[in-house]
Every structure is written in structure tokens, then in C-alpha cells.
Amino acid sequence: MEVTDKKITDVNKNIKRKSQLYKDEQKAAIAFIIIPVIGFIVFSMIPFFISLYASFTDWNGIGQMNFIGLANYKSLFKDEYFWKTLYNTFYLMLGIPIGLMISFLLASALSRRIVGKTIFRVIYYIPVVSSLAAISILWQWAYNGDFGLVNQVLDIFGIQGPNWLQNVNTVKPAIIIMAVWKGVGYSMLLYLAAIQSVPRTFYEAAELDGANAFQRFRFITWPMVKPITFFLIVTNIIGGSQVFTEVNIMTPTGGPQYSSATVVWYLWRQAFNNWKMGYASAISVVLGLIIFIITALQFYMNRRSNYKLD
């Protein structure tokens, strides 16, 4: 009898001790995550909802927020500058497929047995870690019509280069070239990691089956790096829709005839130069919506094509 009693109390104690342990664990778990959660709520979530509400008001940042319904959105739809900046923003995204293609080719090249592989990797990655502000300043000078590096090089080939940043037709391509140059090292590195993670046996088996180089690429490499392509497209679109720094530094007035002004640059102007906070909030809501729709669409399409592969 005594023995069993003791056992029971022991078990009880154990349960108690366990639940006490569990409580301690919960407390610790909450204590460790509470700071980032509060940070997220205070610095992201609340401002986001204020922004949403502000887009329906005539807020100027100082005075009252007066509710004006859809007035901001209505004038936004008639605002030709908004449409122009939206067009420019999408135009600049042409650099995304170009950059991905170049970086994929570079990664394929670097996955072979090449002399100086490590050095190449480092060199291609240097622009990635460099500050965008300094790089924009450098390229602004490089695009100088008379003495810039770009036109000097073109001159060697007998081409008379334009005054890149002052020309309506060349200012956007100029920004695209710079963005590709700066970003190609990052995508290359991710592709390289993906290519190297493809098991060699896949290729050997394909070769035995008589697959040529293109078929090996089409049916092995490309499907294997698809998740990386997907990741890069999504992050590049999210980043590309927020282009600001290079535009603000290289073309402080938005370029000739506003031809390099982006949505975020325009939003900035409206909010912090004209103090039209309500209107700028409406722009930011539309921008956020566009980003959300494109990303959701990407995820949807990615899922569908994955099914097809199976």
C-alpha cells in the first residue's frame, strides 16, 4: 500500500513539474518573440492601416484628417503623371528578364571547371554589396554625354553615344543597364548554388539516354533551377516596383519630361515636397495592391506549372 501511494504522489509531482516546465517554456517563448512582434505591430502594421485610412482623407501631415471618400483615387485615375510614373516603373522592370538571363548564363559558365572561379565570383558580386547611392553617383558620371566612360567606350567602336540621362529615349535604358550591372552578381550566385545542387547522376543518365546539351538543359537544369527563378522574379518585381534611389540621384527632377520618374519617386514628391499626404497614401495603396496582385499571380502560375511538370 505504502509503496503504491508513494508512486502515485510521485507521478502527480511529475505531472505538476512537467506542467510547470511547460509554463516556464511558454513564458520564455513569449519573452523572446515579443520584441519583434511589438516592432512589427508598431512600425509596420499600425502605419499600414493609418496609410490605408489616410488615402481616403485630405491629410497634409499636420492638420486634421478629413474624410473625403474616394476623391483621392478619382483624381489619381485622372492624374497623367501618375500613369506616366506607373508606365516608367513597369518599363524599368524589363531589366529583370535580361538580368536573369545573363546571370543564368554566367552561373552555367561558372559551374564548369574554369580557372579563377572564386575570383570571378567575387568580382561579379562587388557591385551587389556596393551602396546604391555611390553606384548611382558613379554611373551618373559614367553616362555623361561628352566625357563619361560609357560614351568613351562606345567611341572606340565608332559609335557616337547620346547624352544618356538627358535624352527621353535613353534615360530608362540607361537606368536598366545600371540596375542589371549592379544586380547580376546576386542572381548569378543563387543560380550557381542551384545548379551545383543538381545531382551529377541526372546528367550522366541523360547522356546515356542520348540527350543532347539542349535537352539536358531543357529537361534537367531548367526544372531544377525553377524555384530559384521563381524566387528571383518575385523578389525582383517587389524591389523593382519600389525603385527610388537611382532615379532620385541620377535624375533629381524625374528626367527629361518626367521620363525616368517612378511611382515611389512621385509618391515621395507628393508626400514630402507638396505635403499631400492623403494623396500620396492613395498612391502607396495602389502600389501595394499592384505588388500584391502580381505576387499572388506569380504564386498561382507557379503552382499550376508545377502540376504540369508532374
Place this chain on the structure above:
Amino acid sequence: MKRESKVSNTIIFFVLLIGAIVMIAPLLWMVSTSFKDKSGVFSLPPEWIPAPFLTDAYERLFELDQLWSGIKNSIIVSFSVTIVGTITSSLAAFSFAKLRLPFKNLIFLMLLIGIMIPYPSIMIPQFVIFSKIGWVNTLFPLIIPGMFGNITMIFFLKQYLSNVPDSIIEAAKIDGAGYFQIFTKLIFPAIKPAIAAQFILWFMGAWNDYLAPLLYLNSPEKQTLQVVIANLNASYAIQTDYPLIMAASVISLIPVLTIFIIFQKQIIESVALSAVKG
């Protein structure tokens, strides 16, 4: 692969070499310009090795007060944000990865959705809130939010922690170790390389930040280095003082490039790893 022939590898090597020249030439040209005099930049064809080789631009640059205040402010912001933020982020990653808590995954998902909110969508209310409490033209709006942690870092450390077996934590728990102790004694040493790589990446990001500092800092002595060099660019370009502008850009790039060259192996590995895992 067996098929790799010497000829094709040699051709590829030269293509990569040309690519590498394209990548590095603008940066070398920036350095070269910074050692010229004002009229030397207009010589045709351009000189890659300036003759005469002058440090005049750097001398004039070092006399500018805003350069030194810019460096000082950038150091204050980057270090305080990344050191404190790394501690909060890695504790949170430990909790999300290893501790039991109801709705833990839901909270984590909420944070992840949070990084999808673009900064331009929240910067206007953030600016007004910070200006109401008198933080505009101080470094606080750049430092304080970052100290609450970095969701990207939490995400990657959480991934990395999934390789650490639960059993060592269970063992420590039974030995009666506190959770903070478990973190400092077991978790931190186990994921130190990942923390270091993430810390470096974040530091470089904080050093290079331009948008938020531009938004919050108005007076020259308060600005961070990136804003200072952008302003120098705007004001000195009119005088076509390109050597000074390029010298300022070189100075702003040196810290990050030095860090990159020293830790290039870890940085590249960590970025590549994040791709395969993430």
C-alpha cells in the same frame, strides 16, 4: 562533366573575363577619377592612370565637416541597429524554432506577411508619427525600429536552427538550465556562423541605406554618409568637381568593400545557402 572540353572552357574563360572587366571597370574608373585634377577628368582619350597623380580631391574632401559627421552617424546607426537587432532576432528565432507556444506558427506567418508590406506604403504615417514625437532630424527613427529585430534574419536563423537537434535542448532542460542560458550556452555557439553571416549582410545593408536617412535627416551634421555623398554630388556636379565627388563615393564604399573582401567566403556561402534552403 566528361563532355567539358579544354577549348570550350577556354572560350568560356575569356567570356567571363570580359564580363569581369565590365563589372570592375566603372569602379576602377571611379578610383582613377578621384586622383585627377578638375581639368584632368576632361582629357580625351581618358587616362586610366592619372598623370599627374593627385590626392588633392581627398585633401579637400577631408576638410569638409559633413564627411566626418556622416561617417560618425553611419557608424552609430549601423552598429547600434545591427548589434541590438541581432540579439533580439536570434532570441526570437530560437523561440520560433525550438520552444513550444500555442499559435507560434500563426504569429510567424503574420511576421512573414509583414515583410511583404513595401516600405513606401508605411513610410508616410511612420514619418508623421516620428515627427509628432520630435524624432525628425535625429538618428532615432533609423535606429529604434531596427532594434526590434529583422524578420528576414529571424527567418534564416530559424531555418538554420532546424539542423540543431532538439535532444540537446531537452537534455539541458532536464538539467534545469534556464532558457536564456540554453540560448547563450547551446544555441548561440551552434548557430554562430549563421548569425555572423546575417550580421554582416545586415550591417552592409544598414550602412548602404539611403531612403530612410534621406527622409528623416535634414541638417548636414545629422546626415549619414550615403546622404552626405548624394548631397555632395548634387552641389559639386554644377562646379564639375568630379574628382571630389568620386573621392567621396570611394570613401563611402571602402568599409563595405573591405568587409566583403575579408568575409567573402562566408558571405557568398551564406547567400547561396539561403537560396537552396529558402
